[in-house]
Amino acid sequence: MKVGDLATPALLADAGVLERNVATMAAARPGPALRPHVKAFKCTSLAAVLEGAGHHAFCCATTREVEGMVSAGIGADLLLANEVLDVRRLAALADLAGNGMARITVAVDSSETIAAASAAGITEVLVDVDVGMPRCGCQPGEAGSVADTARSAGLHVRGVMGYEGHMMHEVDRDTREEGVARSMAILARAADEVGGDVVSGGGTGSFDCNDTVTELQAGSYILMDRDYARLELPFEEGLIVSGTVVSVGAGGHAVLDAGLKALAMDSGPPGLMGGGTVLFCADEHTTIVGGNWVVGDRVGLRPAHIDPTISKHEHIHLVDDITSGGDAEVLETWPVDLRGW
Amino acid sequence: MKVGDLATPALLADAGVLERNVATMAAARPGPALRPHVKAFKCTSLAAVLEGAGHHAFCCATTREVEGMVSAGIGADLLLANEVLDVRRLAALADLAGNGMARITVAVDSSETIAAASAAGITEVLVDVDVGMPRCGCQPGEAGSVADTARSAGLHVRGVMGYEGHMMHEVDRDTREEGVARSMAILARAADEVGGDVVSGGGTGSFDCNDTVTELQAGSYILMDRDYARLELPFEEGLIVSGTVVSVGAGGHAVLDAGLKALAMDSGPPGLMGGGTVLFCADEHTTIVGGNWVVGDRVGLRPAHIDPTISKHEHIHLVDDITSGGDAEVLETWPVDLRGW
Numbered sequence: 001m002k003v004g005d006l007a008t009p010a011l012l013a014d015a016g017v018l019e020r021n022v023a024t025m026a027a028a029r030p031g032p033a034l035r036p037h038v039k040a041f042k043c044t045s046l047a048a049v050l051e052g053a054g055h056h057a058f059c060c061a062t063t064r065e066v067e068g069m070v071s072a073g074i075g076a077d078l079l080l081a082n083e084v085l086d087v088r089r090l091a092a093l094a095d096l097a098g099n100g101m102a103r104i105t106v107a108v109d110s111s112e113t114i115a116a117a118s119a120a121g122i123t124e125v126l127v128d129v130d131v132g133m134p135r136c137g138c139q140p141g142e143a144g145s146v147a148d149t150a151r152s153a154g155l156h157v158r159g160v161m162g163y164e165g166h167m168m169h170e171v172d173r174d175t176r177e178e179g180v181a182r183s184m185a186i187l188a189r190a191a192d193e194v195g196g197d198v199v200s201g202g203g204t205g206s207f208d209c210n211d212t213v214t215e216l217q218a219g220s221y222i223l224m225d226r227d228y229a230r231l232e233l234p235f236e237e238g239l240i241v242s243g244t245v246v247s248v249g250a251g252g253h254a255v256l257d258a259g260l261k262a263l264a265m266d267s268g269p270p271g272l273m274g275g276g277t278v279l280f281c282a283d284e285h286t287t288i289v290g291g292n293w294v295v296g297d298r299v300g301l302r303p304a305h306i307d308p309t310i311s312k313h314e315h316i317h318l319v320d321d322i323t324s325g326g327d328a329e330v331l332e333t334w335p336v337d338l339r340g341w
Numbered sequence: 342m343k344v345g346d347l348a349t350p351a352l353l354a355d356a357g358v359l360e361r362n363v364a365t366m367a368a369a370r371p372g373p374a375l376r377p378h379v380k381a382f383k384c385t386s387l388a389a390v391l392e393g394a395g396h397h398a399f400c401c402a403t404t405r406e407v408e409g410m411v412s413a414g415i416g417a418d419l420l421l422a423n424e425v426l427d428v429r430r431l432a433a434l435a436d437l438a439g440n441g442m443a444r445i446t447v448a449v450d451s452s453e454t455i456a457a458a459s460a461a462g463i464t465e466v467l468v469d470v471d472v473g474m475p476r477c478g479c480q481p482g483e484a485g486s487v488a489d490t491a492r493s494a495g496l497h498v499r500g501v502m503g504y505e506g507h508m509m510h511e512v513d514r515d516t517r518e519e520g521v522a523r524s525m526a527i528l529a530r531a532a533d534e535v536g537g538d539v540v541s542g543g544g545t546g547s548f549d550c551n552d553t554v555t556e557l558q559a560g561s562y563i564l565m566d567r568d569y570a571r572l573e574l575p576f577e578e579g580l581i582v583s584g585t586v587v588s589v590g591a592g593g594h595a596v597l598d599a600g601l602k603a604l605a606m607d608s609g610p611p612g613l614m615g616g617g618t619v620l621f622c623a624d625e626h627t628t629i630v631g632g633n634w635v636v637g638d639r640v641g642l643r644p645a646h647i648d649p650t651i652s653k654h655e656h657i658h659l660v661d662d663i664t665s666g667g668d669a670e671v672l673e674t675w676p677v678d679l680r681g682w
Contacts, residue, residue, distance in 0.1 A: 007427055009682060039624060061625045082625060083587040084598070085637055086348055109588055112636040134620065134628050136588040136596050165623070246424040247450055247477040255477050257425070261649050262682075266606035266622065279475065281607065282506070283380060283648045284402045284423060287475050295453040296426060307624045308602050312653070314681055340655055341350060341603075 003319055004298055004326030008244040009258035011313040012300070013223055014322040015331055017238025018049065021222050024234050026053045028208060029216050035059050035079060035200060038338060040219025040307045043316055044072035045334035050222070051075065059200075059217045060338075063089040068338040070101045077103045079200065081161060081217060083113045083128065083136050090120030097123065105158055109138040111149055118153040125155045126198060129190040131162035131183035140186045144193035159198030162187040163217065168205035171230050177209045184212035205231055225306040227267045240273055240300035240322050241309065243286065245293045253279060254293035256286045258301060264308035273300035273323060298326035311339045344660055345639055345667030349585040350599035352654040353641070354564055355663040356672055358579025359390065362563050365575050367394045369549060370557050376400050376420060376541060379679060381560025381648045384657055385413035386675035391563070392416065400541075400558045401679075404430040409679040411442045418444045420541065422502060422558060424454045424469065424477050431461030438464065446499055450479040452490055459494040466496045467539060470531040472503035472524035481527045485534030500539030503528040504558065509546035512571050518550045525553035545569055545576070566647040568608045581614055581641035581663050582650065584627065586634045594620060595634035597627045599642060605649035614641035614664060639667035652680045 003012065025034060031054045038047055039061035047058060047069060057077035060066045063084060069075045084090055090106065097104040098121065107128040108114045117125055127146050130137035138146045147157045167179035184201070191199050202210040204221040205228065220228050223239040241263055243256030260281040263270050269278045276291035278301070286301060293299065300322060303309040310316065313336050319328040344353065366375060372395045379388055380402035388399060388410060398418035401407045404425060410416045425431055431447065438445040439462065448469040449455045458466055468487050471478035479487045488498045508520035525542070532540045543551040545562040546569065561569050564580040584599030601622040604611050610619045617632035619642070627642060634640065641663060644650035651657065654677050660669040 007430065007682065082598075083596075085585060085587055089348065110636055113587070130590060134590055134592065134594045135623065135626055139591045244426060246426055246454070249471060249475055249478075250480045251475065253475045255424075257423075260605070260607045261652050264601070264606070266601045282476065285476055295451055311602050341348065 001330040002326060003242060003328040003330060006242070006317060006330065008242055008298070009262040010242045011310065011316050012240050012242050012319045012322050012328070013316050014238035015318050015320055017236045018222060018318070021224070021235045021238065022049060022053045025207065025218065025221050026055070030054060032057055033215060035215040035217050037061070037081070037217045037219030038065050038069065041222060041310055042338035043310070043334050043336050044068060044074055044338065046222065046316070047072070047074045057215060062341055063093060064341055065338045066093050066104060067096065070096045075102060078105070079126065080104065080106045081200070082107055083109055085112060085116045087116050087120045090116060090122055094121035094123070107161055108150060109136055109146065114146070114150050114153050114155065118155060123156055124158055125150050126158055126161045126200060127190070127194050129160050129162040129187055131164050131186045131201070133163065133166040135165065137162060140190045143190035147194040157194060157196050159196030159200070160187060160191045160194050161200035162190065163201055163203070164206060165203070168203045169227055169231070170205070176205065180206045180209050184210060188212050204228055204233065204235070207233070220306050223306055226271050226302055226304040237302060238322065239306055239309070240302055241270065242298055242300050245295055245297040245299060248293060248295055253287050253289045254291065256288065256299055256301070257284065259284045259286055262312055263301060263303050264305040264312070266308060267304035270301035270303050273302060300325070310336055342671040343667060344583060344669040344671060347583070347658060347671065349583055349639070350603040351583045352651065352657050353581050353583050353660045353663050353669070354657050355579035356659050356661055358577045359563060359659070362565070362576045362579065363390060363394045366548065366559065366562050367396070371395060373398055374556060376556040376558050378402070378422070378558045378560030379406050379410065382563060382651055383679035384651070384675050384677050385409060385415055385679065387563065387657070388413070388415045398556060403682055404434060405681055406679045407434050407445060408437070411437045416443060419446070420467065421445065421447045422541070423448055424450055426453060426457045428457050428461045431457060431463055435462035435464070448502055449491060450477055450487065455487070455491050455494050455496065459496060464497055465499055466491050467499055467502045467541060468531070468535050470501050470503040470528055472505050472527045472542070474504065474507040476506065478503060481531045484531035488535040498535060498537050500537030500541070501528060501532045501535050502541035503531065504542050504544070505547060506544070509544045510568055510572070511546070517546065521547045521550050525551060529553050545574065546572055548574070561647050564647055567612050567643055567645040578643060579663065580647055580650070581643055582611065583639055583641050586636055586638040586640060589634060589636055594628050594630045595632065597629065597640055597642070598625065600625045600627055603653055604642060604644050605646040605653070607649060608645035611642035611644050614643060651677055
């Protein structure tokens, strides 16, 4: 099957880019030194590619992601790297762990999240530490007491996690390195207080400048996006939303049948494969200018942010070359089976 | 069931607001004077509410929306208000129309879209006219010849459509009225050239200043969003994404488990119910400041753009009062059954 045979909009991943990006990261962060974050791609078939590259521990952001990974039999060691208070949902994970389906660890940062994990029958946790981005995580000075509370509740504390997300997209290399170092110094001190052997954190943007974590939580690197591409990392962009030109205006603008319901817009509008400019995105359409398109052409849009773009789609089509428009060969079609909550 | 029992993030619609908005529009545009656009809400249960208010003709943006409406038995007269070249998909609609399941009309704006409709067995079309926004639609001066081409291909031309989308969110009332009038003058001339009895167009923002169309294509009015709320229309905001506070930082910031995968960001970040400010949205989280939240609180986020927010969710929960947090009663839960492509 060719890309030209697919109904549009269609999400396409470049097989060669995927292979190279996975290999580049596996060389830098082999096996357990990487805990790939499935929130970036929400697809167990893609997770299986990473397992094939030697990574057997994974990060998840939602309980559904954890359950889906267990169902697919991928990942011996799954970390829910997020605070969850929903005891029913946590109990379902505890059952899976209790049945020996996978090792499941949950992030906690407060007495409330510890109480929820404990009530649900969760047995293993990481203490999530705020390392400078105002999101989840306890204050660094409280990490030791959070760990004590968890242990008092009968939980095994495997170590700490802390995400230096405020530095992840910093374009200037020196600024990024310095910021990552400051955050990781905080995390290292918290790790000393907490104990355990896991120090989890980092991401695509700090993959080669975070020497503190024992496992890197990166996901976007596998197919990248426009936002990360600004950092000049050794990973290539390999994901596009393919649209069909359904109308060409007198002034030369063309209209694709792929709009902002198919593309994340939080980090800006998409770029265009093969030249030209995006004029604007509407719900179901993108108007493009600066090229010579005809009705029926297949045109690729390069998303600014990979995670929420993929989560809008039901399928990812693996193709032999995303630059070749409708003539590209569709090698495999994978369900985005971990989306939703 | 209470909102506090729902897993989060959860999409909530206010039953009273929905009822009042639907009634206000039905009074202004009764029965066939409104062709509600299901792309805004992608939910046949909501479409059924509109049918109950006397509207039996609907707009769709995708073939899946048309098929879903037919499956649900809602809408005697369905307009695919979009250009589609995919003959297989159009043929599926033609089969439904041929079997008497619904009257199905398709927008065309070129010889290519006419050829696709004709090849698929579609029998009825509207000529889509560019009335000033660079998106789909033929040039106004070509509308007559497009209609001739369609008739030569054996298609029944019911009339014209043209969307003045570039004026739809114009906040200044006078500017909006003038712009709508300019666009509709273009559409009226094209209608004279094309013939037929349908002049379709407009939207929520022009509901009371577009006197040209025989049927208004509005959808957002039913639950509104922050972007449309700036226009001071007589419709209320009635849709929120409900999140749970999963973490509270030392500085007083709180973190909700609802982020940009649950909220459209193309028209800006969400607002907050009950005071406080959104600091930023991440994939799975929203950090909020300026309130006194505790872990476990339910907090509502008001989306900036309704259409792509709803399309991210599997369900809409109809509640008795979106302002009452976790104590609100869940009256009904409706699948967002028309999402995807």
